[in-house]
Amino acid sequence: MERQEAWQQPVSRRAFLAGTGGFLAGAALGSRLLGAVGLAAPAQPDVPAWPWTYVPLDPEVVRRKGYDGFMEGGCCYGVAWAILSELQEKVGHPFTGVPADMFRYGAGGAAGWGTLCGALNGAAAMINLVTPQSDCTPLVNELFGWYCDTALPTEKSNGFGPANVPSVAGSPLCHISLSRWAEAEGTKVTERKQRCAKLTGDVAARAVELLNAWHAGQFVPAYVPAESVGECMTCHGPDGLADTHGKMDCVQCHEPH
Amino acid sequence: MERQEAWQQPVSRRAFLAGTGGFLAGAALGSRLLGAVGLAAPAQPDVPAWPWTYVPLDPEVVRRKGYDGFMEGGCCYGVAWAILSELQEKVGHPFTGVPADMFRYGAGGAAGWGTLCGALNGAAAMINLVTPQSDCTPLVNELFGWYCDTALPTEKSNGFGPANVPSVAGSPLCHISLSRWAEAEGTKVTERKQRCAKLTGDVAARAVELLNAWHAGQFVPAYVPAESVGECMTCHGPDGLADTHGKMDCVQCHEPH
Numbered sequence: 001m002e003r004q005e006a007w008q009q010p011v012s013r014r015a016f017l018a019g020t021g022g023f024l025a026g027a028a029l030g031s032r033l034l035g036a037v038g039l040a041a042p043a044q045p046d047v048p049a050w051p052w053t054y055v056p057l058d059p060e061v062v063r064r065k066g067y068d069g070f071m072e073g074g075c076c077y078g079v080a081w082a083i084l085s086e087l088q089e090k091v092g093h094p095f096t097g098v099p100a101d102m103f104r105y106g107a108g109g110a111a112g113w114g115t116l117c118g119a120l121n122g123a124a125a126m127i128n129l130v131t132p133q134s135d136c137t138p139l140v141n142e143l144f145g146w147y148c149d150t151a152l153p154t155e156k157s158n159g160f161g162p163a164n165v166p167s168v169a170g171s172p173l174c175h176i177s178l179s180r181w182a183e184a185e186g187t188k189v190t191e192r193k194q195r196c197a198k199l200t201g202d203v204a205a206r207a208v209e210l211l212n213a214w215h216a217g218q219f220v221p222a223y224v225p226a227e228s229v230g231e232c233m234t235c236h237g238p239d240g241l242a243d244t245h246g247k248m249d250c251v252q253c254h255e256p257h
Numbered sequence: 258m259e260r261q262e263a264w265q266q267p268v269s270r271r272a273f274l275a276g277t278g279g280f281l282a283g284a285a286l287g288s289r290l291l292g293a294v295g296l297a298a299p300a301q302p303d304v305p306a307w308p309w310t311y312v313p314l315d316p317e318v319v320r321r322k323g324y325d326g327f328m329e330g331g332c333c334y335g336v337a338w339a340i341l342s343e344l345q346e347k348v349g350h351p352f353t354g355v356p357a358d359m360f361r362y363g364a365g366g367a368a369g370w371g372t373l374c375g376a377l378n379g380a381a382a383m384i385n386l387v388t389p390q391s392d393c394t395p396l397v398n399e400l401f402g403w404y405c406d407t408a409l410p411t412e413k414s415n416g417f418g419p420a421n422v423p424s425v426a427g428s429p430l431c432h433i434s435l436s437r438w439a440e441a442e443g444t445k446v447t448e449r450k451q452r453c454a455k456l457t458g459d460v461a462a463r464a465v466e467l468l469n470a471w472h473a474g475q476f477v478p479a480y481v482p483a484e485s486v487g488e489c490m491t492c493h494g495p496d497g498l499a500d501t502h503g504k505m506d507c508v509q510c511h512e513p514h
Binding site: 044045046047051052085088093096097098099101102103106111112113115116120121124125127129136137140141173174175179183189190191242243244245246248253 | 300301302303307308330346350351353354355356358359360363365366367368369370371372373377378381382384385386390393394397398401429430432435436439440445446447449495498499500501502503504505510
C-alpha cells in the first residue's frame, strides 16, 4: 500500500499553471484564457486539488492538543482541531480555509447517538484530507483496529489529568467503548470527561503517527479484522449469503451459532 | 429551539471590521493594529468565523446531486458534495475552500466498517458547518430520527434508477440499515449501489429541508427517541446506573429484560 506516484495524483490548478510557464501566471489569467486551453474554471478556485500535501507533525504536540481540544468542543472536534491547527500553523493555506468547528457534531458518537466514536470520525476526516482513497482506507482500518484492541487512555495521555483505568473498547462505537470503560473503572459514563479527553489525544497522536509513517513511505498495514468477522463472514460475507456488511466484531451483538 | 439572535453569534473578523468603520479596512490593517484593539491575529485568516452563513437550497437539486455524488465517491462524499457544491455555486467563498473529497472515508459506515451511515455522517458535518452547536444537535437528532423511521429510498429518489424496495432501517448504523434493506428486497448487500445512491440523495434533501426551515426560523424539533431508549434509559441512563450512552434503539442488539 504505497503512496501514489506523482503521475497518479490529481493535478492542482496551481501545479498546472506552474508547469505551463510563468507567462500564464498572475492577474492576466482569467476564465476566458482557461477556456481557451480547454479547461473550465475550477469549482473550487480557493484551493489546490485534493488530496492536500501533508507535512509530518509531532504526535506528542497533537496528543496534548487533542486533550485540550476535547475540553473545547468534544472528541470529534478535538482530533480535527489538533491536526488541522498544526497544519494551519506549519503550512497555512489551504488548511486555514477549513474550520475544525464543523466537526463538533461528532461528539458522543454523533450528536450523542453513541455511533462511531467521534475521535475516530474526526481522525478519519483528517487522514482523508491529505490522502487519496487508496491510501486512506488502509490507514483508517489501521487506526480503527488499533482503537478496538488497545487499552486507552495510554500512559502518555493519562498524565494530562487525574488517572483513569485504561480499557479495551473492542469496538469503534462510542456506545460500547464508553460502557466498557465505565465498567473497568467502576464508574458512571457521565464521569467520562477526563477519559474521553485523553482518548481524544491518543487517537489524534496515533493518526499522526500513521500519517507520518505513510508520508515517509514506511506505512505497513498490519490490520487484521476481529476473529469473529473472519469466521462469520465466511458464510455471511460477499462470497456467501452477503446478507450483512461491516468490520465490527460480530459477537458483541450477535450470539455465535 | 430557535435560531441564535445576532448577539449570540460569534463575531467574524470581517463583521467586526465592518462594524468598526471603514478607516480600519484594507491593507492598512495589520496584526499590530489588531493587537492594539485587543485582538490577536486570527488562526484562520482565510475564512470568516464559524458558523458560516447558510443560504436556502433546492432540496430536489440536492437530492439528484446526492445520487450522482454517491456514484462518484460514496454516500458520505455524496451528501457532502451535494450540499457543499451548491453553496460553492450560490455563495462561493468561504465554501470554495472546503473539499468534499475529505468525506470519502465515510463510505459504508466509515471505510466499510458498518458504523454510522455515511450519508448521515456527511449531512451532519454540513449542518454543523452552518449552524451553532445549540442548533446543530436538534437538527441532527431530527435527521437521524427521520432516517431510522422512514422507508427509504423515497418515491422521489426511486425514479433515479431501477426501482428498489424501500425499507425502514430502525438504526443510523450502516450495518443494520443495509441488512434490513437487503432482507426487504430479497437480495444481497453487495447489490446496494442503486439503493444507497438514492438514500444518499434522500438524506441530502432532508438535511436541506431541515436547514431551510431552520434558516426561515420555522424549524420545530419533533424528534422523539425510540421507545426502548426512553424505557431502558430510565434505569441505564444518566439519572440511574449511567452505565451506557446513546440514542440507538436498544432492543436491536439487547434482549429486553
